[in-house]
Amino acid sequence: MKRRNLFTRGLVKENAVLVLMIGLCPALAVSGxxxxxxxxxxxxxxxxxxxxxxxxxxxxxxxxxxxxPVFILIISTFVTIIDYVMQAFQPDLYRALGIFVPLIVVxxxxxxxxxxxxxxxxxxxxxxxxxxVGLGFTLxxxxxxxxxxxxxxxxxxxxxxxxxxxxxxxVIFMILPPGAxxxxxxxxxxxxxxxxxxxx
Amino acid sequence: xxxxxxxxxxxLIVAIVCSVVLSFVYSYTEPRIAETQAQLTLGGLKQVINxxxxxEIIPDTLWNAVDSSGILTGIVFxxxxxxxxxxxxxxxxxxxxxxxTGVRIASAAEGLKETPGLGVKITEPEFKDQFIDKxxxxxxxxxxxxxxxxxxxxxxxxRAVCNxxxxxxxxxxxxxxxxxxxxxxxxxxxxxxEIIKDTLWYALKDADTIGIVFVGFTQGYLDxxxxxxGVGTDAKISGVEILYSSETEGIGEAIREKEFLDKFKEGSxxxxxxxxxxxxxxxxxxxxYITRYKEYLK
Numbered sequence: 306m307k308r309r310n311l312f313t314r315g316l317v318k319e320n321a322v323l324v325l326m327i328g329l330c331p332a333l334a335v336s337g338x339x340x341x342x343x344x345x346x347x348x349x350x351x352x353x354x355x356x357x358x359x360x361x362x363x364x365x366x367x368x369x370x371x372x373x374p375v376f377i378l379i380i381s382t383f384v385t386i387i388d389y390v391m392q393a394f395q396p397d398l399y400r401a402l403g404i405f406v407p408l409i410v411v412x413x414x415x416x417x418x419x420x421x422x423x424x425x426x427x428x429x430x431x432x433x434x435x436x437x438v439g440l441g442f443t444l445x446x447x448x449x450x451x452x453x454x455x456x457x458x459x460x461x462x463x464x465x466x467x468x469x470x471x472x473x474x475x476v477i478f479m480i481l482p483p484g485a486x487x488x489x490x491x492x493x494x495x496x497x498x499x500x501x502x503x504x505x
Numbered sequence: 506x507x508x509x510x511x512x513x514x515x516x517l518i519v520a521i522v523c524s525v526v527l528s529f530v531y532s533y534t535e536p537r538i539a540e541t542q543a544q545l546t547l548g549g550l551k552q553v554i555n556x557x558x559x560x561e562i563i564p565d566t567l568w569n570a571v572d573s574s575g576i577l578t579g580i581v582f583x584x585x586x587x588x589x590x591x592x593x594x595x596x597x598x599x600x601x602x603x604x605x606t607g608v609r610i611a612s613a614a615e616g617l618k619e620t621p622g623l624g625v626k627i628t629e630p631e632f633k634d635q636f637i638d639k640x641x642x643x644x645x646x647x648x649x650x651x652x653x654x655x656x657x658x659x660x661x662x663x664r665a666v667c668n669x670x671x672x673x674x675x676x677x678x679x680x681x682x683x684x685x686x687x688x689x690x691x692x693x694x695x696x697x698x699e700i701i702k703d704t705l706w707y708a709l710k711d712a713d714t715i716g717i718v719f720v721g722f723t724q725g726y727l728d729x730x731x732x733x734x735g736v737g738t739d740a741k742i743s744g745v746e747i748l749y750s751s752e753t754e755g756i757g758e759a760i761r762e763k764e765f766l767d768k769f770k771e772g773s774x775x776x777x778x779x780x781x782x783x784x785x786x787x788x789x790x791x792x793x794y795i796t797r798y799k800e801y802l803k
Contacts, residue, residue, distance in 0.1 A: 337621075371512045375519050382523040386530050393537035396545060400615055457621070480621050 311430055315437030321414045322445040322489070323496045328414035331405045332446055333485040339462050342450025344398045345405060346443025348391065350436070352383040353415045357423040357435035364424050376419045381410045414442060449488050453479045550581050553607030554598030567677055570598065579606060582677045586669025589661045591618035593627070595669050597636075603678055603689065604640050608633045608670065624662035632656055632663070640688045641674040687718045690744030691735030694718075705798060708735065716743060717801050723790035725750060726757050726782040734769075734791055738802050742769045745791065750783075757783035 319325060322332045331349070336342045356379050360367075367375050388406050391399045399406065409415065418438055423431040455461055457479030459472035467475075478484050550559050556570035556578050568581045579600040585592040594611035610628045611617045619625050626632060635653050636644055645651025645667050646660075655663040687697050687706060694708035694715060708716040716737040723730050731749035736742055745766045752758045759765060759780045768774040769791065777784040 366515065368508065368512045368515055370508070371516055374516060378516075378519050378523050382527055385527055389530055389534040389538070393534040393541060396541045477621055477623070 308433060311433040312437040315434065315441040316444060317441065318500060320441045320445055320496065321438055322442060323492050324500065327417060328412050328442060331408065331412065332449065333489065335402055335405050336446050336449035336453055336485055337480045338454045339447060339450040340398065341401050342446035343443065345402055346446045348387050348406060349409055349412060349415065350439025350443055351387055352380060352409050353418060353439040354432065354435040355383050356380045356415060356419055357431040358428060360419045360423040361426060361428045361431035372424060376416055380415055384409045414438065448492065452488050453484050457484055549596050549609055552609045553596050554579050554581055562680065567680065580677060580680050582673050584669040584673040586665045588619050588665040589624050590620060593617060593619065593665055593669065595666060597670055597673055599674060599681065601681055603674065603681060604638050605636045605644065608636045610666065619662045623659045626656045626659055627662050627666050636670060641671050642689060642692050644670045644674070687733070690733050690746050691716060691718050693743065700801065705801065714738065717798055719794060719798055720748065721790055721794040723786050725752050725786055727752050730787060732787065734794065736795055736802065740802060741772065745769045752783045756780050760784050760787055
């Protein structure tokens with residue numbers, strides 16, 4: 306039961322983007338389309354999961370004084386791996402995400418989980434935690450991407466789903482930067498309501 | 506002391522392991538990345554012209570398109586006209602007649618900076634496919650005298666694409682072996698019916714003959730001059746293009762200049778100072794040819 310909580314709390318109740326409000330930079334910048342948002346979410350989940358695993362394995366060997374540089378080294382290694390792999394196999398996605406792939410290194414969500422969880426807990430727990438937080442991040446980004454792409458471009462994954470007429474003149478505002486703030490605000494409000502209800 | 510040594514050692518080991526892992530990943534993905542990049546460029550070129558291979562003439566700018574048996578089928582060039590939000594990367598294919606075979610405009614993911622929802626519509630087939638089969642003078646917005654419909658609320662982007670393509674064609678047309686399309690000397694005509702092989706054509710519009718187009722030769726100052734002329738049924742010249750000339754660089758070659766050639770349309774062509782021989786023989790030859798083909802204009 307407790308282990309299941311480790312996984313599920315990151316999905317909604319302690320969602321990194323919508324509840325803890327961390328990792329906002331990529332969430333706002335690359336949630337213009339579902340494809341970009343989902344790709345970014347998976348890339349961050351990959352890095353988070355594997356850095357959690359490695360850091361958890363090494364947690365007893367890392368001297369406390371140099372733990373942050375060691376975390377950064379490990380995280381940036383995985384970011385560089387995903388950077389190369391994406392460039393080789395998903396060049397379109399790579400160009401769409403641009404600078405935000407290397408910037409996963411400084412995503413405070415990943416360093417935050419390393420410091421607050423993986424450094425203190427077992428490997429299994431760290432895997433569950435990394436998956437939960439990472440998929441929660443992916444979920445939040447994908448929902449934002451879906452709302453913004455459908456309203457702002459009239460498409461979902463590039464397919465016109467609200468009819469050709471809407472695609473001709475969509476709510477352009479939604480895929481421009483202000484749309485990201487509006488969507489994240491509305492989602493945050495909904496989450497607040499939902500989470501409060503549950504704790505009462 | 507032990508703790509300092511421990512710190513340094515840990516960092517060192519972690520750094521070495523990370524470097525080794527990364528160099529393995531790099532050596533595995535590097536050829537694949539290079540291949541993907543090359544394919545992206547090649548794929549972009551193949552989208553605008555039907556060809557097997559591309560021979561780079563100007564790096565990243567101009568290619569000869571060659572079919573499987575090695576015969577030149579056209580050229581592909583890239584231009585970057587200034588749009589509303591930044592330069593617009595455009596790839597254009599031209600066939601041997603100087604007509605556009607296809608246009609590819611980079612998407613927002615590939616660096617297009619036009620306004621989402623408005624300017625980016627230039628990448629859609631409804632807009633860019635209008636250019637297919639057009640020659641340079643037609644590749645302009647309707648409001649500028651061409652045949653392209655602008656995108657509503659994105660006139661700046663639309664016009665930038667047109668101007669980029671038109672200027673590109675004018676710059677790179679001389680890389681084609683037979684560079685001039687007949688429409689370039691007779692832009693009103695829609696069809697051409699050959700009367701004398703490779704020499705004389707009727708220009709048709711809506712099934713009416715509205716003039717003729719012919720190719721003529723004359724001896725210039727240094728070498729033969731080959732030219733193409735369009736003449737309307739009212740005996741007025743609709744356009745003149747030089748197909749071949751090899752006159753003195755910077756002097757006689759002035760006959761290729763638009764300013765000189767455009768004067769034929771007004772019927773006021775006159776010899777160019779400093780290039781009298783080249784320009785005068787051309788003027789005389791065109792007059793002579795028009796007289797010769799006069800009966801076809803009736």
